[in-house]
Amino acid sequence: xxxxxxxxxxxxxxxxxxxxxxxxxxxxxxxxxxxxxxxxxxxxxxxxxxxxxxxxxxxxxxxxxxxxxxxxxxxxxxxxxxxxxxxxxxxxxxxxxxxxxxxxxxxxxxxxxxxxxxxxxxxxxxxxxxxxxxxxxxxxxxxxxxxxxxxxxxxxxxxxxxxxxxxxxxxxxxxxxxxxxxxxxxxxxxxxxxxxxxxxxxxxxxxxxxxxxxxxxxxxxxxxxxxxxxxxxxxxxxxxxxxxxxxxxxxxxxxxxxxxxxxxxxxxxxxxxxxxxxxxxxxxxxxxxxxxxxxxxxxxxxxxxxxxxxxxxxxxxxxxxxxxxxxxxxxxxxxxxxxxxxxxxxxxxxxxxxxxxxxxxxxxxxxxxxxxxxxxxxxxxxxxxxxxxxxxxxxxxxxxxxxxxxxxxxxxxxxxxxxxxxxxxxxxxxxxxxxxxxxxxxxxxxxxxxxxxxxxxxxxxxxxxxxxxxxxxxxxxxxxxxxxxxxxxxxxxxxxxxxxxxxxxxxxxxxxxxxxxxxxxxxxxxxxxxxxxxxxxxxxxxxxxxxxxxxxxxxxxxxxxxxxxxxxxxxxxxxxxxxxxxxxxxxxxxxxxxxxxxxxxxxxxxxxxxxxxxxxxxxxxxxxxxxxxxxxxxxxxxxxxxxxxxxxxxxxxxxxxxxxxxxxxxxxxxxxxxxxxxxxxxxxxxxxxxxx
Amino acid sequence: xxxxxxxxxxxxxxxxxxxxxxxxxxxxxxxxxxxxxxxxxxxxxxxxxxxxxxxxxxxxxxxxxxxxxxxxxxxxxxxxxxxxxxxxxxxxxxxxxxxxxxxxxxxxxxxxxxx
Numbered sequence: 001x002x003x004x005x006x007x008x009x010x011x012x013x014x015x016x017x018x019x020x021x022x023x024x025x026x027x028x029x030x031x032x033x034x035x036x037x038x039x040x041x042x043x044x045x046x047x048x049x050x051x052x053x054x055x056x057x058x059x060x061x062x063x064x065x066x067x068x069x070x071x072x073x074x075x076x077x078x079x080x081x082x083x084x085x086x087x088x089x090x091x092x093x094x095x096x097x098x099x100x101x102x103x104x105x106x107x108x109x110x111x112x113x114x115x116x117x118x119x120x121x122x123x124x125x126x127x128x129x130x131x132x133x134x135x136x137x138x139x140x141x142x143x144x145x146x147x148x149x150x151x152x153x154x155x156x157x158x159x160x161x162x163x164x165x166x167x168x169x170x171x172x173x174x175x176x177x178x179x180x181x182x183x184x185x186x187x188x189x190x191x192x193x194x195x196x197x198x199x200x201x202x203x204x205x206x207x208x209x210x211x212x213x214x215x216x217x218x219x220x221x222x223x224x225x226x227x228x229x230x231x232x233x234x235x236x237x238x239x240x241x242x243x244x245x246x247x248x249x250x251x252x253x254x255x256x257x258x259x260x261x262x263x264x265x266x267x268x269x270x271x272x273x274x275x276x277x278x279x280x281x282x283x284x285x286x287x288x289x290x291x292x293x294x295x296x297x298x299x300x301x302x303x304x305x306x307x308x309x310x311x312x313x314x315x316x317x318x319x320x321x322x323x324x325x326x327x328x329x330x331x332x333x334x335x336x337x338x339x340x341x342x343x344x345x346x347x348x349x350x351x352x353x354x355x356x357x358x359x360x361x362x363x364x365x366x367x368x369x370x371x372x373x374x375x376x377x378x379x380x381x382x383x384x385x386x387x388x389x390x391x392x393x394x395x396x397x398x399x400x401x402x403x404x405x406x407x408x409x410x411x412x413x414x415x416x417x418x419x420x421x422x423x424x425x426x427x428x429x430x431x432x433x434x435x436x437x438x439x440x441x442x443x444x445x446x447x448x449x450x451x452x453x454x455x456x457x458x459x460x461x462x463x464x465x466x467x468x469x470x471x472x473x474x475x476x477x478x479x480x481x482x483x484x485x486x487x488x489x490x491x492x493x494x495x496x497x498x499x500x501x502x503x504x505x506x507x508x509x510x511x512x513x514x515x516x517x518x519x520x521x522x523x524x525x526x527x528x529x530x531x532x533x534x535x536x537x538x539x540x541x542x543x544x545x546x547x548x549x550x551x552x553x554x555x556x557x558x559x560x561x562x563x564x565x566x567x568x569x570x571x572x573x574x575x576x577x578x579x580x581x582x583x584x585x586x587x588x589x590x591x592x593x594x595x596x597x598x599x600x601x602x603x604x605x606x607x608x609x610x611x612x613x614x615x616x617x618x619x620x621x622x623x624x625x626x627x628x629x630x631x632x633x634x635x636x637x638x639x640x641x642x643x644x645x646x647x648x649x650x651x652x653x654x655x656x657x658x659x660x661x662x663x664x665x666x667x668x669x670x671x672x673x674x675x676x677x678x679x680x681x682x683x684x685x686x687x688x689x690x691x692x
Numbered sequence: 693x694x695x696x697x698x699x700x701x702x703x704x705x706x707x708x709x710x711x712x713x714x715x716x717x718x719x720x721x722x723x724x725x726x727x728x729x730x731x732x733x734x735x736x737x738x739x740x741x742x743x744x745x746x747x748x749x750x751x752x753x754x755x756x757x758x759x760x761x762x763x764x765x766x767x768x769x770x771x772x773x774x775x776x777x778x779x780x781x782x783x784x785x786x787x788x789x790x791x792x793x794x795x796x797x798x799x800x801x802x803x804x805x806x807x
Contacts, residue, residue, distance in 0.1 A: 588744075602739075613728075641792065645799070
């Protein structure tokens, strides 16, 4: 688990390329990488964001042989020129600008280069951190390619300063103040030291180079490995602030070691297996998804392609599945990591094991023939009499030229998984219904399993269903596939699956319905029968419908299990819901209209009686004031009361309380005023009459 | 004795009628108004008994309007009656103004409750 935590992003990529039993499928760089590079390195309007990213893209295109579009030069060259020409300098910017320029070849005059060279030499004189040395020395190396004389002023001093930062375990520190050492920094340091040696105007002391070679050997002691023979470098502490991941760290170390091996006159004492392991690590990633990862992978492989330690040779199979039916040949490719041709060699199949018998090889020591037109080593597998199945093949490479043994890393035995597939013959198929007492074979029907059948069987719970057949490989052996299933599906879509057992060279199943009655939930009715036979090595895996069987089962007892509920269509919840029946209060019984109208008329009768009574009493309007003003007030008073009553009628008919109250307020004030005048006039008139 | 009872009743009624004839006219008007209001209320109650009290609020407002106005009329009669010593100092116009005002308020509430 700790390992998984460390290589999170990686494990996903590696698992994607793992196919069988943990071994990565390793293929050399091919067109898939080229098209991926074009997809991943996408410039925006011709520029890549920063010079560092531009360099990554351009170098990847250069190694893979991908055509770069001319607008990249148009957009990037001005930035390069500006960086190189500016008076204020940062060594990192100059370094990246010079690197990009070495690929693009922008028009820059030699004066600019001389200025930059002198600036970088000044940086080297005062530098005390590894990265400053790295940028300055790297920049000077690129300038040297243009023919400008750049000699390091103090080669020994520079060498000594860089070497002083190394640790005893082969790692390097970034500067004298930092306490933690890093493997990534070791790669950078080695690259820088190689640059110092190549920039030196006189020979560097061989003992110094020997010390660095010793450091490299110590560094290689800390190499780590996965289960499948891939080797990589990683930091000791994953929580360090500068942790970069195994790909970046390994790429840095490979760059540094191969660069140093170029300048070291002797041979570096690194076993070729380690170089091969590193190459396999980079190839086992497949196609990375990010620009930095793809650049690191491609650049490291390009360093490994031509390195002076040992060039890894990759043995890979273009296809891992061989069909006996189409008489395929076993084909093997041996190339360098970037897909270039290997030196003359022979591939031999040392051993082949079947996956189910890992100890005894089924074949030994077959030499593969070489097809020089397609540069492929091949072997006919039909004469080998290999049956269908999964195989582990172990190959060995032997170089023709003995001098190449030190130059190339072939690895010992390379093991690869492969499938041999063929068409399986299925015959002697029989099906029948028995009664409980042992039945005779005459009741069995012959079945042709190469096509669907339409059998119509019937059974009750006291009988048994018998089905058997033979499976034979192309070589005539009994075949045991992974999947041999018999499925019974009821009309209500309840399914039951039974695995068929193999015994004595045949596959047979006997369904005893008496024992199965509970498992089938006591469901009687028509069951569809389906037979499935399948395996990875079987080219004609099939799923056949055999027909149907009517099962007559007894009634389920009370405690029997119900069949599982069928899956409900998950979208049915979006359909219409059940209709809701609302319960309303039943309407009150109203009286008939005539009755109501009759009583309405009856209600007005007392009013009529009141008026008649008033006339009988001799009601008169004698007290009504005769003079104008009081008369007016009286009229207004009576009119106001009438208006109030009218307002009430309107209120009942259509007005609301607020409007009514508002109007009533005004009316009330008016009435009070008018009524007061009228009544006080009437009172004074009455008092006058009484006194007189 | 039955005969004397009936003749006693007849004498009682006759004396009541003559006494009543002596009341002032305005009091008679008020009495007539009260009788009118009560008869209207009785008719509404009879209607309710026949058809049921479904819009009960309407029934109540109708009946209470009649009863309320009758009560106010009785109060007016008490206050206006000159033989009533208690309200000697109250001018009848003031009593009448109160009667009008209270009726207006009563009928506003009634109309609101009528529905």
